[in-house]
Amino acid sequence: MQVTERRVAVTLWCAGLAVFSVMYAPQGLLTEICRDTGVDASRASLLVSAATLGLAVSVLGWAKLANRFGTSVPLRVAGVGAAVTSVAVPWLPSFEAMVAGRLVQGVALGGIPALVMALPHQFVPAKRAAVLGGSYIAATSLGGLSGRLLVVPIAEQWGWRTALFLLGCLVAALMAALSVMTPPTPRAARADGQRHHGHLRDPAMLCLFGIGGLLIGGMVVVFNYLPFRLEERPYLLSPTVISLIFLAYLAGTVGSRVSGLLTGRAGRRPVLVAACVLMGVGALITLAGPLPLILTGVVVLTAGLFVGHAVASSMVAERARHARNQAMALYNISYYAGSSVFGFVGGLAWVHGHWTTVVAFVVALGVAAGALVGKATGASRPMGLSRSTRSNRRAPRRETGAVSRRCRTV
Template sequence: MQRAANSSPDASETHPRPNLHLVRTTAEMQEKQFLLRGTSPYRRASLALFLSGFATFSLLYCVQPLMPIFAADFGVSPAASSLSLSLSTGFLAFAIFCAAAVSESFGRRSLMFASLLGASVCTIACALVPSWHALLVIRALEGLLLGGVPAVAMAYLSEEIDPRGLGASMGLYIAGNAFGGMAGRVVTGTLAEFFSWRIALGSLGVLGLAAAIGFFLLLPASRNFAPRKGFDVRFHVRAWVGHIGNPALPLLFAIGFLAMGSFVTVYNYIGFRLVQPPYNLNQTELGLIFTVYLFGIAASWIAGLLGDRIGHFIVLPAGIAIAAVGVAVTLSSSLPLIVFGIVLLTSGFFVAHSVASALVGRLARGTKGHASALYLLSYYIGSSVAGSVGGYFWGADGWNAVVAFTLSLLALGMVAALTAAKLAKR
């Protein structure tokens, strides 16, 4: 009776349910106040989220070029030295899962700022610790704190940006991630060469503090998000289960795991290969190799535009294929070809990650923060698990085994991408 009072008598009879859902969704979109490209709030949000991505990934991956130094200074194996990153990404994966739910009650902006601030302080603390185990404990805590940024940032974009330009804005955010990942590696590698790894980490922590403050001052308040009162466990469980029941989304989550796992594995152990004969690269030279992240920045932005124009499920497998070709090229003994292979891997990975992130936002039916959390949970578990497992392949048969391992991951990712495309069409 209530439904009849709120609609025309024949509305539900003359239109099938899918059309009613489409009309309702269109009306809801028209009521929301999206950030439109070219406006001042859009530019502020873009810069703020770029800073958040920069800070998150520079703080997270700053230890990657230092792994050979950790192995020598603390007397640990290459696989053990990778724990300085794997523990952070592993705890970050767990924290992301919780952060999306917490942000539903406490808001997006404040949670992201607190996370960036705490992680910056942890990086400064890592520069002061006396022992290997203390460093690992702080890096694990840093991963927990950083979990408040990625899933919430993706949810903010999905909620606040005009859906017609979501791919481009997501690509720009991920470009900030790429720039941060590059800067963290290059800055720490260079400073460690001329000063020490402790000065390198301390300097990057101070840079993270500055980025966190800039983020807080720039980011516009959410206009399409209303915090939920209390913490309803059943609501969050239903949201997560609902996304897992969406046929295409679990495959996108798997792509995050497989693509990130292969990417981090190569970056973790390429340093061990290149500091050995016949290359004998020093820390500055090794750090400069990470400037290939510039290609990832461009690839993220271009992939977002192409996805919006020609189709995300066309661009996604192309990115995975480019990454696989890059991994294969690193089998060469020529240093220029190895670097070229890393360029291809980096470009292909960021294409795949940018497009998969946008697809999660597009295909999720409500509670986009929960969908982003599931994607990034898989993404960072891939970094943590594959990044450490790759060390055993390195120890077993060197670079050939690492390449075989990462190509296997990317092959599975290609299968997942093609299958997801078919399911999404249905």
């Protein structure tokens, strides 16, 4: 099968829809899980945090496998693991076993976002790769939305375990499609696996990693614990009605798709700063009492996250002149570690200080992300390359210049 842009796009959409539907599906069920298992909100959130933590610790290993075998082989293996665990984990007998199972599931899922974002840069021109990258982020937002919306009404009728199992069957079907559509890729150069540590010496890369982790952490905190607030007085909303707040993910879909257009017109730094501001402003709006204002705040916050994530991840992929799989893996480590750690810490804020403390925590994350933007966008050249690598890159230009002078002399 010919490797076309459409084939790459279908692969990206299968990956984005599947991974993020199953990754965050328990988020819409946390209140019901608390009642069924007898755990508090911060412990229940471990069903989300365990999966994101497993993903975070596994992505670099998946990237190393991609360097050895090419992107397509480990991507298909990850798809099989994701399919099996998505179907099996809901039936584990205890809460603790489910947390452990979600950790294993996260390890399997980790190979997909760690590798799939490298495909556009391998098969399509750079400008189109940025567009496909935004398309993938849009797919992740729709996946996160659909997973949360599908499981809640099913859980009200047949229980949360059945809801997660049926979603797992859908994920397995998407993983089968991903395995078929993933184009074959060559092995990466051996030197790529030896020089990935150079990204950790690049201050701009480190700041981009931090921005992703801080922004996703803020959004996960809001989506984890806002349902607990809305089940209390004066709202007393049902789980199905509360799940409709996840429609705010549509703002993320739009934001990620227009992020490339915004950066083309305004530049990356203003767009990243605006994303961080939207995160903080959206969180502050949720302090208001009227439900429409709370929903408005969630929409604003979600748009900020997805715009910032789309720009930051694209900058990482573009900046990585070498070891691109490892660069994206390092970004994903920070991104999902932020989701896991800050998501759990936000639960402590809810338990001990209620919603005002949660909002203060989210605003602090947005401010910290904004403080990193200047360094992330200021450096003009990736760091961490060896002298031999830089001299090798300069050599062809000197040779080309010499040839040109000889041609003019002739």
